[in-house]
Amino acid sequence: MSTALHAEWTKLRTISGPAWLLLGVVLLTAAVSAAAAGATSCPAGLDCPVDTTKLSLTGIQFGQAVVAILAVLTIGNEYSTGLIRVTFTALPRRLEVYAAKAVIIAGVVLAAGAVAVLGSVLAGHLILPGHGFTAARGYPTVTLAYGPTLRAAGGSVLYLALIALLSLGVAAMLRDSAVSIGAVLAVLYLFPIVLAFVGNATWRHRLERWTPTNAGLAIQATTGLRNLAISPWAGLGVLAIWAGVALLAGALVLRTRDA
Amino acid sequence: MSTDTMSVRGAAADASTRGGGFGPLLRSEWTKFRTVRGWVIGMIVAGVLTVFVGLFAAGNSNIGCQSANGAPRTGRACLPYIPHGPGGEVVTDSFNFAHQTLTGDGTITARVTSFTGEHANLNGQPVRAGSGPDMQPGLMPWSKAGLIIKQSLHQGSAYAAMMVTGRNGVRMQSNYTSDTAGLPGMVSAAHPRWLRLTRSGDTITGYDSADGTHWTEVGTARLAGLPATVQAGMFATSPNYVFTSRSFGGNSNQGGPSQATGVFDDVRVTGTSAGGTWADAAVGGGGPAGPAARGRAAGFTGAGGTYTLTGSGDIAPEVPGPAGTLPTATVEQSLAGVFIGLIAIVVVAAMFFTAEYRRGLIRTTLAATPRRGQVLAAKAIVAGAAAFALGLVAAVVAIGVGVPMESSKGQVVLPVSGLTEVRVVAGTAALLAVAAVFAVALGAALRRSAAAITLAVVTVVMPFLLTALNVFPAGVGAWLLRLTPAAGLAIQQSIPRYPQVTTVYSPAGGYYPLPPFAGLAVLCAWAAAALALAYVLLRRRDA
Numbered sequence: 001m002s003t004a005l006h007a008e009w010t011k012l013r014t015i016s017g018p019a020w021l022l023l024g025v026v027l028l029t030a031a032v033s034a035a036a037a038g039a040t041s042c043p044a045g046l047d048c049p050v051d052t053t054k055l056s057l058t059g060i061q062f063g064q065a066v067v068a069i070l071a072v073l074t075i076g077n078e079y080s081t082g083l084i085r086v087t088f089t090a091l092p093r094r095l096e097v098y099a100a101k102a103v104i105i106a107g108v109v110l111a112a113g114a115v116a117v118l119g120s121v122l123a124g125h126l127i128l129p130g131h132g133f134t135a136a137r138g139y140p141t142v143t144l145a146y147g148p149t150l151r152a153a154g155g156s157v158l159y160l161a162l163i164a165l166l167s168l169g170v171a172a173m174l175r176d177s178a179v180s181i182g183a184v185l186a187v188l189y190l191f192p193i194v195l196a197f198v199g200n201a202t203w204r205h206r207l208e209r210w211t212p213t214n215a216g217l218a219i220q221a222t223t224g225l226r227n228l229a230i231s232p233w234a235g236l237g238v239l240a241i242w243a244g245v246a247l248l249a250g251a252l253v254l255r256t257r258d259a
Numbered sequence: 260m261s262t263d264t265m266s267v268r269g270a271a272a273d274a275s276t277r278g279g280g281f282g283p284l285l286r287s288e289w290t291k292f293r294t295v296r297g298w299v300i301g302m303i304v305a306g307v308l309t310v311f312v313g314l315f316a317a318g319n320s321n322i323g324c325q326s327a328n329g330a331p332r333t334g335r336a337c338l339p340y341i342p343h344g345p346g347g348e349v350v351t352d353s354f355n356f357a358h359q360t361l362t363g364d365g366t367i368t369a370r371v372t373s374f375t376g377e378h379a380n381l382n383g384q385p386v387r388a389g390s391g392p393d394m395q396p397g398l399m400p401w402s403k404a405g406l407i408i409k410q411s412l413h414q415g416s417a418y419a420a421m422m423v424t425g426r427n428g429v430r431m432q433s434n435y436t437s438d439t440a441g442l443p444g445m446v447s448a449a450h451p452r453w454l455r456l457t458r459s460g461d462t463i464t465g466y467d468s469a470d471g472t473h474w475t476e477v478g479t480a481r482l483a484g485l486p487a488t489v490q491a492g493m494f495a496t497s498p499n500y501v502f503t504s505r506s507f508g509g510n511s512n513q514g515g516p517s518q519a520t521g522v523f524d525d526v527r528v529t530g531t532s533a534g535g536t537w538a539d540a541a542v543g544g545g546g547p548a549g550p551a552a553r554g555r556a557a558g559f560t561g562a563g564g565t566y567t568l569t570g571s572g573d574i575a576p577e578v579p580g581p582a583g584t585l586p587t588a589t590v591e592q593s594l595a596g597v598f599i600g601l602i603a604i605v606v607v608a609a610m611f612f613t614a615e616y617r618r619g620l621i622r623t624t625l626a627a628t629p630r631r632g633q634v635l636a637a638k639a640i641v642a643g644a645a646a647f648a649l650g651l652v653a654a655v656v657a658i659g660v661g662v663p664m665e666s667s668k669g670q671v672v673l674p675v676s677g678l679t680e681v682r683v684v685a686g687t688a689a690l691l692a693v694a695a696v697f698a699v700a701l702g703a704a705l706r707r708s709a710a711a712i713t714l715a716v717v718t719v720v721m722p723f724l725l726t727a728l729n730v731f732p733a734g735v736g737a738w739l740l741r742l743t744p745a746a747g748l749a750i751q752q753s754i755p756r757y758p759q760v761t762t763v764y765s766p767a768g769g770y771y772p773l774p775p776f777a778g779l780a781v782l783c784a785w786a787a788a789a790l791a792l793a794y795v796l797l798r799r800r801d802a
Contacts, residue, residue: 178708
């Protein structure tokens with residue numbers, strides 16, 4: 001296993017693509033978060049229904065696209081270049097290779113995600129009080145010292161890692177970067193759009209509870225927890241189930257099909 | 260040297276001409292497209308998912324209500340009478356009407372000396388303690404009071420009206436959708452407004468005046484087939500108050516009733532009328548609104564030639580969104596699945612070009628057809644045509660099945676003209692086709708499917724999502740939908756934006772900042788720019 005890990009780590013760090021994509025995750029997440037915080041303000045005298053922590057973590061919704069691309073490419077590129085056959089010749093235990101890929105990609109995404117989330121929280125911390133969201137008006141300061149915010153921030157990092165694993169599983173299943181990226185982006189962004197068009201309360205509830213993006217992002221909520229369709233950690237659990245099923249399906253395909 | 264180069268180029272051109280020109284090239288690209296099983300499956304999946312997601316959204320919109328005796332009811336049984344205007348559109352037609360019959364040609368004139376209103380208080384500060392949902396003073400921008408000549412007291416019948424409004428000055432409106440501006444400014448005792456309507460045959464002309472002697476023609480309305488005997492008189496109405504709190508993740512809209520009161524004097528009717536007695540009718544339940552109606556003066560009083568009229572509702576086209584009183588839906592709501600069709604088609608179209616690079620086939624292709632621009636054009640045409648055909652079938656099925664499904668569930672699907680429906684359906688197909696061309700061009704320019712697909716999906720789908728989720732303020736979101744390829748989605752908008760109706764005109768509600776064809780033109784411009792870039796790069800780089 002350590003050989004496989006070492007090999008995957010070497011592959012990842014010796015080409016420039018992943019490093020740029022990780023930088024992209026950090027910059028895009030923090031920039032969109034800062035822009036969202038900067039674009040929102042609460043005029044005096046109005047009661048604004050804003051969850052300041054969730055607002056500060058807006059960038060995650062866009063950083064996740066880059067995370068998905070990174071994860072898909074770690075296995076998709078091997079198939080497109082034919083490197084996968086060399087890899088499996090050198091390390092015939094395929095699941096070990098697959099597990100090593102999962103560990104490495106989850107590790108680097110956790111690291112990049114932590115930086116991205118810290119940047120987002122810092123942006124919210126600095127920007128929002130100046131826009132009317134002060135503690136005096138009942139909006140807790142966006143800081144990791146506040147329990148719910150810490151949970152939301154830490155959960156967002158985990159969220160990105162789970163998205164990476166989900167994408168890796170899909171790529172292992174579909175074996176093609178292009179199709180996999182299309183499929184993952186559809187899974188990530190289609191459900192929120194469908195939710196905007198569905199009027200039926202039962203189905204809205206179901207979509208909010210059981211689709212990866214909607215359920216997983218429940219981890220970011222710090223206000224109105226009682227009205228959530230699914231509790232924060234349970235929501236992240238739903239995303240974990242999606243990621244787990246995708247990883248399993250990927251493993252199955254990897255084991256049974258010729259490379 | 261230069262002659263050598265010339266002759267080599269000439270030979271290449273000859274070879275390609277002998278090869279058969281553009282037609283066979285198209286056919287060879289079509290063969291490539293249809294013989295890759297994954298792409299065909301991808302296109303079919305795109306079509307099926309487009310229809311399925313649209314029908315899912317349409318089929319799961321249920322209306323529930325209670326009958327008079329408390330029994331639960333669902334679907335169409337919940338709907339009130341739905342008036343349709345002379346143009347066939349669904350309209351709101353509720354107002355308080357002090358009327359008398361007018362036979363043949365005639366004129367009605369009046370002075371409006373005061374126009375005030377009240378609306379539901381939604382900010383939580385009680386105005387009058389202990390009287391239920393409170394009302395606070397204030398007119399809506401489109402509260403209306405003035406003179407009206409109307410075919411009959413039936414909702415949806417033809418009319419022409421001259422009115423003062425809450426914040427839009429004097430207006431002449433007719434048949435629900437037409438609106439012409441007259442004198443600006445608010446009405447007060449110091450600044451009264453004289454209004455006049457003159458009927459002559461089918462034509463009604465509106466005039467306004469600030470002093471009662473100098474009159475200006477505001478506009479004319481032709482009401483085709485207007486009967487000889489019509490109802491003429493004074494009216495007042497005021498649309499629902501719409502209060503939107505924007506927050507990340509969506510708007511929350513609150514609404515409440517409002518009412519407006521106009522005071523009229525100097526009322527003169529010439530022509531064959533009922534003889535000076537005014538009858539009061541709350542057309543469409545348009546009397547004083549909600550809780551304020553309790554224990555207040557009647558909707559219509561008159562003494563000494565001064566008349567006070569209070570009403571609520573609106574005389575306007577029904578629009579989707581929180582301003583309306585009905586559970587409305589639009590035709591294009593059955594097309595929600597287009598987003599997934601878009602993603603799938605973009606994937607196939609980008610791969611249509613990048614796959615050539617991956618397998619090295621591009622060198623064979625370019626050896627057979629040295630005119631690289633033609634290869635690019637052939638691929639763009641094949642991918643675009645396939646996407647168009649698929650989009651057309653998917654949109655026809657989605658609307659053909661989805662709209663009756665929504666109607667049966669009790670949604671009022673706002674009817675549109677056949678031409679508009681054709682534009683929405685063919686426009687959806689064109690949207691997919693142009694997006695496919697865009698993706699082909701990106702694939703040719705970037706040579707890598709991952710990059711091309713991500714760029715295409717992010718620029719076409721993401722701006723809509725960004726705006727619909729209110730990540731950015733409305734202004735930024737609107738600019739995204741004007742400038743990015745996502746502007747093309749505007750081609751699906753079936754109900755126009757009416758300036759005379761206040762509602763939340765948001766992309767999530769189906770309103771785009773650009774007119775339909777302008778939006779599609781923006782997408783086309785992006786596709787053209789990507790094609791130009793791809794052409795230059797394809798010519799310049801070695802394959």
